[in-house]
Amino acid sequence: MARGPSAAATGEPARAGAPPERPQRRSITVRELVGRLQATLAERFPQRFWVEGELSNVKPARNGHTWCSLKDGDTQLEAVIWRDDVRQLPFSPADGMQVLALVRRIDLYGPTGRLRITIERLEPQGIGALYRALEERKARFAAEGLFEQDRKRPLPFLPRAVGVATAATGAAVRDVLQVLAQRYPDRRVVVRPCKVQGEGAATDIAAAIDDLNRDGTVDVIIVGRGGGSIEDLWAFNEEAVVRAIARSRIPVVSAVGHETDTTLADFVADLRVPTPSAAAARVMPERRELEENLAQLRRRLENALQNRVERVRGRLAAADKVLADPLRLVTERQLRLETLARRAREAMRSLPREQRHRLERLRTRLGARVPSTEPGVRTVASLGGRMLHAFERRLGGARHDIAATGARLDALSPLAVLGRGFTLARRPDGRVVRESAELEPGDRLALRFARGAAEVEVLDTSPDGGPAADPSRR
């Protein structure tokens, strides 16, 4: 190295004719420099102006201000939107949105030495930008599984109370209340009013859903608003709303009045309908219809039992007819026998003499071999009589059953499907008494009348008393 030692010592190249003394240099303080830069900025950008760029690093602060960056390719500037301006924004700023920003001023902030622009207004630069941001968010939630079909819960068939999260004024709440009242008058409705558009709407909607869950008295929640532009509906695309719907324990119906655009709230909700009125119609059945259904079921129930009882009664009546005279069967056969005998005698008289004699002889021999039917007829008559008694006892029991059934039906059925005036006797264990043989003097019985009941004690029983009135022979 062939360097002069003096140059190495001063750290700067030697200059010809340089004064040997320390050079007189003009310098300013950092504070002055910053001041001048600030003055230059103010002078150079005296008025508000619009800047086009993309939002990034959007951070809403607790105190209401929003910090963000305005970016264009690999160049970016720090920016702030003061609280009062944040409230006026038509949508919530989000990362990736392409915007036009109205810049109020540019500051070089002394304490940090950083340049910062103050944004007064933001406008989305074209709907396309909003949609891009929306699509990104949608993909993220979808990846989390928030929109899965198997997350969706069925709505209650008949809610005891309906929760509504929407603006306190406007058509939406009126429509919902009106339709609910039409379908089911006087069912309870709990409205949690909330802001549905503009800054703060998303958090308020989310809080409304949370509050209705905390309150816990409604069985279904309608969340929504009337129609509007896509910007008006933007709150329903916000993460806060999507999360609140996803964590709601109560099924949520979204009714964000817009036919063409589906918000993220619609995707995550248990049911999506286009309007608040439609939501009300879906959550509440018509009372009149339910009452008709019940009336029809009641008729079927009563008819079915009546048919069942009538069938038993029909079989008993048929049995009654046959058993009324079991000897009739024997008598019919005797008559037939006599007819045959008469015809045989007449046929014989018309025969030639020789053959008649031969037949007479055969008849005499036959007569000696054929036993008399007399004892058989007597046996049949006796058996028939015993059978009749046995069947009558059975019939008595069956009639008694029907009488008891009738009495219970009278007490139960407003149509009084069976006869009146029967009394149902039950033992203390609830069993129905069918015959006196089940009873001992001193037993206690609960009697049920068409109206009212009584408790009685058995004084005496008789085995063959039978029911005083026979309902099967009205």
Added chain:
Amino acid sequence: MSEQPQGYGKQTFEEGMRALEGIVSRLEGGNLPLEESLAAFEQGVAVLRALHEQLGEVERRVEVLLRDADGVLRTRDGSDLTR
């Protein structure tokens, strides 16, 4: 605060309707012995009564749910909202 919003008690209206349909169908089948038919009928009448009670659970009320500064929820009458 309860885990779930309080349900309908034992049976929802829909469940009740389904149970009643089942009872009616069984009875309409006509194969039940008389005593069981009667028991089914009694059960059906009980379900019907419970369903009518649920239909009748109404309160002429629109309420507004509000949260005060302390986060406490309270309600006020909301009949003005219908106007």
